[in-house]
Amino acid sequence: MPSHQPHTIAPSDLPETITRYLRAHHDHDTTTAAAAFTDDAAVTDDGRTYRGATAIEQWLNRSATEFTYTIELTDAQQIEPAHYVATHHLEGDFPGGSVDLRYQFSLRDDLIERLVIEP
Incomplete structure (x- = not known):
């Protein structure tokens, strides 16, 4: 049986949850x-994992x-049905100056259960 492509x-x-998160993150909300x-x-x-609401809020x-x-x-x-990737192009005053990052989302109950951000 083929897997999801x-x-x-x-x-x-x-999904609305992802767009709400991305908009809020962009707006520093x-x-x-x-x-x-x-x-x-x-x-x-950036190679570090933050678990739980408090750690995620500090990261944000x-x-x-x-x-x-x-x-x-x-x-x-x-x-897959609950897994999405949103690719973003960033330019700024960070090391390197520009990068394309893949935001890999796993959803559960219409909320983000896991987010991995990497090039």
């Missing part, structure tokens, strides 16, 4: 962004202020 979707077809996660969620960013607060950058959603894919 990733397929490109319009960014507007990403950490309260709204944190509310998109399950209580036991995990985020992996730090990532909102650490660097100044622009972010553009350039691609979206549905990997």
Whole structure:
């Protein structure tokens, strides 16, 4: 039996939870962004994993202020029914100056259970 094949979707077809998180993160609205996660969620960013609501909120607060950058959603894919990838192009004052990052989302009960951010 074949497994689900990733397929490109319009960014507007990403689940509402993901678009709400991305918009809130972009706007530095950490309260709204944190509310998109399950209580036991995990985020992996820059090689570090943050588990639980408190750690994720601290990560969101730090990532909102650490660097100044622009972010553009350039691609979206549905990997499986509850797994999505949103690719973003970032340019700013961080090391390297520009990067494409894959935000890999796993959803549970219409909330983000896991987020992995990597090139």
